[in-house]
Amino acid sequence: MVQGSANLNTEVTEEWLQEYVDGWVKFFKKQTSDGELANYIPILGEADPEALGISIIGKNGTTIKSGNTEEKFTIQSISKVLTFIVACMERGLTYVLDRVDVEPTGEAFNSIMHLEMKQPNKPFNPMVNSGAITVSSMLDGNSSDQKLETLFILMEKMIGHRPEINVEAYESERDTSMKNRAIGYYLLEGDYLESDLSITLETYFKQSAIEITIDDLARIGLVLSNDGFDPVTEEEIIPRSITRLAKALMLTCGMYDASGKFAAYVGVPAKSGVSGGILAVVPPRVRDEELPFLEGCGIGVYGPALDKQGNSIGGIKLLRHVANHWDLSLF
Ligand code: GLU
Helix, strand or coil: CCCCCCCCCCCCCHHHHHHHHHHHHHHHHHHHHHCECCCCCHHHHHCCCCCCEEEEEECCCCEEEEECCCCCEECHHHHHHHHHHHHHHHHCHHHHHHHCCCCCCCCCCCCCHHHHHHCCCCCCCCCCHHHHHHHHHHCCCCCHHHHHHHHHHHHHHHHCCCCCECHHHHHHHHCCCHHHHHHHHHHHHCCCCCCCHHHHHHHHHHHHCEEECHHHHHHHHHHHHCCCECCCCCCECCCHHHHHHHHHHHHHHCCHHHHHHHHHHCCCCEEECCCCEEEEEECCCCCCCCCCCCCCEEEEEECCCECCCCCEHHHHHHHHHHHHHHCCCCC
8 A cells, every 4th residue: 555645734844755755656666567668769778667766856945855866867858848948048939839839639759640641830749759850950050069059058057067968878769760760851841840850850869868867857847837947046047938838838748648647637747758757847836734845846757667658657656646645736
């Protein structure tokens, strides 16, 4: 039986929260065996399928972490939130939204079906591969490294250090990802791309291979929870209008074709990646009772064993449990 079903009406202390989270992680770790690694990118097939970790960082600095907390892993699709933000900062919201829509697809992240069958005048949203590759083409610069420079600067402001690309992971995807190349050619044919196809794909594969930890994800989540402002200095890192849109996209499209269920049962903006990471954003909320993280928090999760939709199987269950017990939902 999972620990912690009592009402949270006693005083909230960090030790007490830690104890609960330790118990929950231990419990949901056992369920990772029902998932599978994303071995369509060969290097992701080498991860420890039983790993599960969570980091939660609150606006007031409260930090709770548990399980596999030290692993570095590649950001994969979570980068889509950040490149969307960068493109909007560089080009302006209108420019980007004229070229990528904000509608959920209900299809797999790497589906080409919508582009082919519906022939929209723009890809459906920046959280699926067709939209994200289009966004990568919009980033400023004439090479993949130039295009990603602003992303690195933004990430450094959010997580406190400049992240690195895992070259092996980049090459692993670059050399095997025929479906993304197919999407790329489809986008090229439809005149969606703003830069050369090979540079665009190189940018997309490199951004996917940026190495992070769950603490990094929690810090990114906290900035988004704080409307784009640094939680300590209150300096603006991302304009509020762009942050708002990024969170709306995460809520409606961030968890692959399980986004509706995640919004219903967890109720916070989130984005997952096939390496097993989940970035979750808990905005400040008003409640009558004393509950943890009322001022908002960022959450990072890692659990590389995935469910059928491509979300971390243990991670989703763990997040749902935490959200239910601490009433984290927006709704
Ligand atoms: N780079 C991965 C791909 O395009 C990202 C997928 C994901 O994390 O959803 O297949």
